[in-house]
Amino acid sequence: MSEAKKTASGRRGETRGRIDKRQAILEAAFRTFAREGYGQSCVREIASEAGVAKPTIYNHLGDKETLFHESMRAALLRTASRQLAALDQLRRPDGDVCSLLQEAGYRFLGAYCGEESRALRGLLCAEAAHFPDLLDFVQQEGAQRIHDTLADRLARLALAGRLSLRSPELASEQLLALLTGPMELRSRLGSREVPDAELRSVAHAAIDTFLCAYGPRDANT
Helix, strand or coil: CCHHHHHHHHHHHHHHHHHHHHHHHHHHHHHHHHHHCCCCCCHHHHHHHHCCCHHHHHHHHCCHHHHHHHHHHHHHHHHHHHHHHHCHHHHCCCCCHHHHHHHHHHHHHHHHCCHHHHHHHHHHHHHCCCCHHHHHHHHHHHHHHHHHHHHHHHHHHHHCCCCCCCCHHHHHHHHHHHHHCCHHHHCCCCCCCCCHHHHHHHHHHHHHHHHHHHCCCCCCC
C-alpha cells in the first residue's frame, strides 16, 4: 500500500474512531441523565459510564448543557427510528388489513413503550422548561415524522381499497391517539413496563375501533 493510501486509511480510521467515541459518550450521557436527572448528573460520572477520561468529553462535546442537548437528540432519533420501522410493513398493502394494522400497531407500541423511549419522555417532561428548544426538535424529528409516515401508509391502504378515508392526516392523528392514549395510565406515567400481552391487547382494541370508522365500505352502501 502506498504512503498516500496508508495516510488516507489512517485518517478514515481516526474519523471512525472519533464518531464511535462520540456515540459512546452520548449513549452513556443519556443513561446517566435518565437515571439521575439533569441536575444531579455530573460530567465525571458520565465519563466513567462511557469509559473515557473527563477531558475527552469536553473535547468532544464541550459543557454539560451541550452534552444534554446532544444526548437527548441522539436518543430521540434512535427511538423515532424504531417506531418508524414498526410502520414499514404498511408500505405493501398485502393480506388482511385488520391483521396488518394490528401487527404494525403492536410493534409500534413495543417501540413507544421501550425503556429508552419512556426515559426520553420522562426527561422531556422534567426539563422542558429549561430546554424549550428540545421540544421543537422532538416535534419535527419525532412526532411529526411519525405522524406523516403513518398518514402516508394509511393513504396507500386507502388507494388500494383497504381503507375508506378522506383525510390520511386526520386518520393518522386519530390512530396514534388510539394506540398511545391508554399507555400513560397503563404504564403509570412511564414508571411501569407494560407486559407484551397487554401491548398486543391495546393494539388490537385500537385497530378494531379504528376500522369501525375507516374500514373499507361495501360498494353498494
